[in-house]
Amino acid sequence: MRLTISMVIAGLLLPQPGTAQIRSTGRTSDGLCRRPAALPILRPEPKLDKAGNQYGKESFRPAPPIVTSAVLAPPPPPPPAPVPPPPVDASRITPPSMPVAPPPPAAPPAPGSSIVVTSSRVSSDDIGRFPEPASSTNPKRPGDSAFTRRRPSQNQPRADLLTAGEHDDLLNPELYAAYVDRFLAREPLDGIPRVDTQKTLTVAVRDQRGQPVPLAPVTLTCSDGNTLTLATVADGTATFFPSLDRLGDDVRIGVPGATVRRVTVDGASTQTMTVTRAKPVTRALDLAVVLDTTGSMDDEIAFLQTELRAILDRVRARHPGLSLRIALIVYRDEGDDYVTRTYPFTGDLAALQRNLAAQSAGGGGDTPEAVEQALARAVALDWRPGAVKSLLWVADAPPHADDIARSWQAVEVLRAKRVQVVPVASSGTERGAEYIMRAAAAATQSRYLFLTDDSGVGNPHAPPAIDCYKVTSLADAVRRTLDAQLSGRRIEPAESQVIRTVGTYDAGRCVLPSGWQPQNSQ
Numbered sequence: 001m002r003l004t005i006s007m008v009i010a011g012l013l014l015p016q017p018g019t020a021q022i023r024s025t026g027r028t029s030d031g032l033c034r035r036p037a038a039l040p041i042l043r044p045e046p047k048l049d050k051a052g053n054q055y056g057k058e059s060f061r062p063a064p065p066i067v068t069s070a071v072l073a074p075p076p077p078p079p080p081a082p083v084p085p086p087p088v089d090a091s092r093i094t095p096p097s098m099p100v101a102p103p104p105p106a107a108p109p110a111p112g113s114s115i116v117v118t119s120s121r122v123s124s125d126d127i128g129r130f131p132e133p134a135s136s137t138n139p140k141r142p143g144d145s146a147f148t149r150r151r152p153s154q155n156q157p158r159a160d161l162l163t164a165g166e167h168d169d170l171l172n173p174e175l176y177a178a179y180v181d182r183f184l185a186r187e188p189l190d191g192i193p194r195v196d197t198q199k200t201l202t203v204a205v206r207d208q209r210g211q212p213v214p215l216a217p218v219t220l221t222c223s224d225g226n227t228l229t230l231a232t233v234a235d236g237t238a239t240f241f242p243s244l245d246r247l248g249d250d251v252r253i254g255v256p257g258a259t260v261r262r263v264t265v266d267g268a269s270t271q272t273m274t275v276t277r278a279k280p281v282t283r284a285l286d287l288a289v290v291l292d293t294t295g296s297m298d299d300e301i302a303f304l305q306t307e308l309r310a311i312l313d314r315v316r317a318r319h320p321g322l323s324l325r326i327a328l329i330v331y332r333d334e335g336d337d338y339v340t341r342t343y344p345f346t347g348d349l350a351a352l353q354r355n356l357a358a359q360s361a362g363g364g365g366d367t368p369e370a371v372e373q374a375l376a377r378a379v380a381l382d383w384r385p386g387a388v389k390s391l392l393w394v395a396d397a398p399p400h401a402d403d404i405a406r407s408w409q410a411v412e413v414l415r416a417k418r419v420q421v422v423p424v425a426s427s428g429t430e431r432g433a434e435y436i437m438r439a440a441a442a443a444t445q446s447r448y449l450f451l452t453d454d455s456g457v458g459n460p461h462a463p464p465a466i467d468c469y470k471v472t473s474l475a476d477a478v479r480r481t482l483d484a485q486l487s488g489r490r491i492e493p494a495e496s497q498v499i500r501t502v503g504t505y506d507a508g509r510c511v512l513p514s515g516w517q518p519q520n521s522q
Contacts, residue, residue: 032222034246036412039376045340162303163454163499164424164477165469168490169442170239171508172467173197173268176442178518179465183435191405193244195439201240201247201263202270205232205255207278212236212488214281215386215418218273220245221252231418234388234488237270239445284323284387285315285486286345288378288419292395292426293330294364300394300426300451305356307475309349315482322486326352327381331374336363339370342377364397367430371399375410379417389419390485392478393440396426398433411440422481424474425450425464434465446485449477454499468503468510 169176176197183189201220205213218238219229228245230238240247242265253261257275289308293301316322328343343355375393383389391414399407414421421444423437429450441448450464452471472493480491490508504511 031224031226032246032248033220033224033226033228033251034244035228036409036416039379039410039413040406042373042376042380045342045377046338048341161455162299162474163452163471164449164474165452165464165466165471165502166447166449166477166481167438167464167466167469168447168508169197169438170200170445172510173200174512174516174518175467175510176438179438180435181518182465183431187431189404189432189435190401192408192436192439195442196241196243197442198268199242200268201242201251201265202268203232203238203240203253203255204270204272205236205238205258206272206274208274208276213275213278214388214488216255216275216278219254220247221254222246222248223250224248230416233418233420233445234485236488237445241443244443282323282386283319283321283486284325284384285319285482286325286327286381286383286387286389287312287482288327288329288345288381288391290329290331290374290378290391290393290395291359292332292369292374292397293359293361294332294336294369294397295361296364296396296427297394298361300396300424301356301359301361303474304394305353305359308356309353311475311479311482312349314479315486318483319486323347323387324349325384325387327378328352328355329374329377330359331370331377332363333369340373340377342381345382367397368400368403369395369397370403371395371397371436372403372407372410375407375414378419379410379413383417383419388486389417390446390482391419391421392424393421393437394424394426395437396429396433398430398436404436407436408439411443415444420444420446420485422446422478423448424478427451431465447481449474449481466502468501468505470501470505471499472497473499 180194184194203218205216205218207213212232212234213236214232214234216232216236217229218232219227220240221227228240228247230240232238242248247265250262250264253263253271253273255273255275257277258273261271261273263269263271289304291297291301291304312324312326316324325345325347326349327345329340330338331340332338343352346352378391398404411421421440423441425434425437425448429437434450438448440446448466450466451474454471470493476493476497480493484491492507
């Protein structure tokens with residue numbers, strides 16, 4: 001039996017056979033200034049040995065060894081001697097007209113043929129590969145019929161050739177609202193509230209020189225006395241969503257070192273708060289990579305294995321003295337050989353590289369994956385309070401239908417911790433996954449990245465429902481995004497890095513034609 005959305009919301013979390021046992025520790029926030037409830041606690045992950053193999057998981061124990069008896073039984077009696085053939089009259093045998101050639105040696109198996117190995121038949125094309133069909137060990141769940149099964153990659157592209165676009169829905173509120181309306185009209189999605197980018201309250205904290213103040217706590221006090229606090233990101237802003245955050249008609253804004261201000265909540269507005277003294281900024285970045293490692297993700301895994309170290313080196317070169325830590329969470333789905341594996345934050349990039357190198361694609365089967373557990377593991381990481389916090393979510397599949405609410409709950413807790421979620425929509429991203437990823441990026445004041453087919457290699461990539469963007473290499477897109485989150489300013493690609501431009505693009509904004517109406521957007 002699977003958890004339903006109503007059970008998750010009510011906190012009636014019951015242990016399920018074969019799944020991580022959970023107990024609720026959360027509390028709901030009634031009234032105004034809604035705060036996310038705490039996440040349930042997941043059961044500890046199975047441990048890894050020095051070779052990276054998992055142990056302590058009952059359902060995946062190795063087969064017992066074959067044991068031979070110390071006392072051997074006497075050998076069976078020899079078979080009786082064969083009866084000799086009757087004598088043959090040699091004069092009646094006709095000699096052959098030509099010698100008979102010996103049979104040719106067996107040819108090696110052709111690609112796609114079958115090979116018998118220890119009584120198990122496998123395809124030669126599948127040796128060393130990973131996709132597993134949906135089966136009794138990895139069944140398709142109720143409510144997932146709208147999700148199509150993804151195919152594994154048919155070739156291995158050069159990771160440095162992967163191309164991508166990026167989009168900021170907070171800079172394009174009208175287009176995002178139109179996209180949400182179109183999506184929900186076709187495919188209602190329970191468990192995720194609407195992130196209304198057209199109605200926002202942005203608090204910009206500045207020092208006396210007019211410079212942005214990052215990591216400044218901004219506290220809203222609603223009319224019923226409830227409070228909601230978010231820290232500013234590197235550009236000195238904290239964006240609240242009146243509907244999502246349930247702000248009511250008016251709020252009081254409080255920032256340490258600034259005068260409290262009461263404002264009316266109406267439409268989209270920005271309130272600038274000037275502080276008399278700002279704390280010195282620590283140059284620190286905590287980056288968590290949350291990576292789907294199911295069968296269709298081999299090209300994205302290869303990209304991270306070959307490119308991530310170079311991206312981080314370039315980021316550190318642009319920010320001298322940067323204290324950088326990185327964590328890795330890989331995930332698949334229930335019924336696979338693992339659900340999640342967590343490698344905690346470390347400043348040792350060589351160790352990160354070894355952990356990445358140990359990963360491969362496999363499992364999956366049906367489209368949805370254990371997104372909710374992977375994001376919950378990310379929440380539990382030891383994020384530093386004084387660091388810029390970023391989560392690179394590389395995936396192409398949504399959570400299971402009955403796990404959507406809990407996945408969004410994890411996004412809201414990450415937002416409360418001021419972790420900016422950077423989705424990288426990968427090969428063949430399903431529409432529901434795009435919707436969840438874009439909502440997570442908008443809610444956490446981040447950007448949505450998506451792979452494109454410009455490189456001509458790898459799996460086909462689903463075209464995004466986005467009106468304008470510039471295509472660059474994926475490595476450049478990731479580096480620019482991390483650089484922007486550290487510097488607090490938007491960084492555009494150099495013209496030499498742009499492969500092509502879609503729509504009318506102006507520094508992250510799509511220029512709308514005169515008289516534009518939502519129904520005209522594709």
